[in-house]
Amino acid sequence: MTYRFARLPAGTLRIGSHDASAHTQAEAVVNVKGKTPFVERIKFTSTRKFRLMLVASVRSMTITGRYTLLPNGAAVPAEASSLLDGSMLGKSGQMKTVATFSDFRAAR
Numbered sequence: 666m667t668y669r670f671a672r673l674p675a676g677t678l679r680i681g682s683h684d685a686s687a688h689t690q691a692e693a694v695v696n697v698k699g700k701t702p703f704v705e706r707i708k709f710t711s712t713r714k715f716r717l718m719l720v721a722s723v724r725s726m727t728i729t730g731r732y733t734l735l736p737n738g739a740a741v742p743a744e745a746s747s748l749l750d751g752s753m754l755g756k757s758g759q760m761k762t763v764a765t766f767s768d769f770r771a772a773r
Contacts, residue, residue, distance in 0.1 A: 673691055673709075
């Protein structure tokens with residue numbers, strides 16, 4: 666099941682002092698196959714350019730989070746990634762990050 670949001674409520678997505686919420690779309694994919702539905706993937710995509718601290722300009726931004734279920738039914742992060750395209754101090758480029766999570770253990 667997929668839910669799409671044309672924009673986010675104010676204060677939902679802050680990047681430094683910039684509130685990107687009003688110009689960000691969201692898509693949430695909910696896994697309903699098992700006993701407990703959970704958000705399997707969430708994706709945020711910017712809908713317009715914006716500036717940060719007068720020195721950076723972001724042309725586009727995509728942030729994705731993937732989640733998995735533990736055997737006990739708890740949802741945990743499996744991967745977080747982001748791709749930003751823009752410029753800083755007059756130089757254009759992209760910044761891509763990916764973090765993968767594994768070896769989960771219950772907290773005591």
